[in-house]
Amino acid sequence: MAGMISERRKTEAIESLESNVRTYSRSFPAIFSLARGSIMLTEDGRRIIDFLSGAGALNYGHNNRRIKEAITDYLASDAVVHGLDIATPAKVEFMETFKSNILRERDLQYRFQFTGPTGANAIEAALKLSRKITGRHNVISFTNAFHGMSLGAIATSGNRFYRTAAGVCLSGASFMPYDGYLGQAVDTAGYLQKILMDESSGVDQPAAILVETIQGEGGINVARKEWLQSVQAIAQKIGALFIVDDIQMGCGRTGEFFSFEAAALSPDIIVMSKSLSGYGLPLSMLLIKEDLDCWKPGEHTGTFRGNNLALVSATAAVNIYWRNEAFAEGVHQMGELMRRRLETIASAHGNNFAVRGRGMAVGFDCQTAEIAQATARTAFEKGLMVERCGPLDQVIKFLPALTIDSETLNEGLEIFEKALDQTLKQTRAALS
Numbered sequence: 001m002a003g004m005i006s007e008r009r010k011t012e013a014i015e016s017l018e019s020n021v022r023t024y025s026r027s028f029p030a031i032f033s034l035a036r037g038s039i040m041l042t043e044d045g046r047r048i049i050d051f052l053s054g055a056g057a058l059n060y061g062h063n064n065r066r067i068k069e070a071i072t073d074y075l076a077s078d079a080v081v082h083g084l085d086i087a088t089p090a091k092v093e094f095m096e097t098f099k100s101n102i103l104r105e106r107d108l109q110y111r112f113q114f115t116g117p118t119g120a121n122a123i124e125a126a127l128k129l130s131r132k133i134t135g136r137h138n139v140i141s142f143t144n145a146f147h148g149m150s151l152g153a154i155a156t157s158g159n160r161f162y163r164t165a166a167g168v169c170l171s172g173a174s175f176m177p178y179d180g181y182l183g184q185a186v187d188t189a190g191y192l193q194k195i196l197m198d199e200s201s202g203v204d205q206p207a208a209i210l211v212e213t214i215q216g217e218g219g220i221n222v223a224r225k226e227w228l229q230s231v232q233a234i235a236q237k238i239g240a241l242f243i244v245d246d247i248q249m250g251c252g253r254t255g256e257f258f259s260f261e262a263a264a265l266s267p268d269i270i271v272m273s274k275s276l277s278g279y280g281l282p283l284s285m286l287l288i289k290e291d292l293d294c295w296k297p298g299e300h301t302g303t304f305r306g307n308n309l310a311l312v313s314a315t316a317a318v319n320i321y322w323r324n325e326a327f328a329e330g331v332h333q334m335g336e337l338m339r340r341r342l343e344t345i346a347s348a349h350g351n352n353f354a355v356r357g358r359g360m361a362v363g364f365d366c367q368t369a370e371i372a373q374a375t376a377r378t379a380f381e382k383g384l385m386v387e388r389c390g391p392l393d394q395v396i397k398f399l400p401a402l403t404i405d406s407e408t409l410n411e412g413l414e415i416f417e418k419a420l421d422q423t424l425k426q427t428r429a430a431l432s
């Protein structure tokens, strides 16, 4: 009981002290005190299965024991934690490890740019660099895209709610239909090509084409590999940089380290953040093709670039999970399990639901925000944390940790099914 009382007091403190802008504490009304792997504990003793994973920042689970060892050792040794972007052994080791285990294995060659710690700041850096290289101002972005909350990043994001909140005129981006936006029969890459090759289309020549291979916030919209390849080819043809925002879908989420490996793309710039540090510590970077690294020293600076603690955990994550193919294969298998189970749940509940995704990024499209919201809320009451996404927030997004065991995964999916059941029964009862 004492726990309940203190929980209520803390909830009241959040409501009275923290800005209205807070979001997740509304969707998940509890005080979370402990977390390990895929399980979070609330202060009043509830056990919650986490299928949100810090919006994709916790691909290796909460407080991953093996990664934690590396950072506690580092802290205990009094090695440099913050040093702006001065050279440290931690940074050298990260770049060497990433280069040999990730890049060289995939025949890729890139320079590392450590940006400010948010994904949005890395997007800003990528856009600035593209504009600097090409001397052009426009950027092609896609319907339902999400690239972050700073002004340049919002300008390339589709969501009207976020765009309006920016409060200024957002410029510098032209939106084109993403793959499937006009139905599977319409080739939107063909449309993009026509617009960009046409001297009279009214769309300014872009510095870059910025794309997510799977739109996370946009509703788990999966672009086909042929579409991605066409978009890359169009970028090449018109002298624009091809940028992949792999912030949410990278670091193994789709069953490969980079989400574009299945499509065998070769982006000019790759934007990484979220699960890069492996531990939920803030770390963002660009991978830039060597011949495009035309920054002048200090042209994109910042206080927290390449925080050493985050570099240490990022190195540990690569060393632990990406030395061979086994981890990626596990992601495919678990993803398959999750997808099949969700498809079964969808078809058992009529033909209104759609399941889409790749690897362990799967969306369950409820078609209406009401059903998605009620299901997510009920799921949380029953012990499962899931987020919603999509233009209407009508898609329930499944992003369990890639390290989750099948028992916990199944337990979470069972809770989801019960929550959906209950929601549909209540909706039907309300209608009759």
Ligand SMILES: *Cc1c(COP(=O)(O)O)cnc(C)c1O
Pocket (backbone or CB within 6 Å): 117, 118, 119, 120, 121, 123, 146, 147, 148, 149, 212, 216, 217, 245, 246, 247, 248, 249, 273, 274
């Ligand atoms: C989360 C996200 C961002 C923004 O990252 P922040 O760290 O929130 O600034 C950009 N692009 C994609 C695809 C994301 O998922």
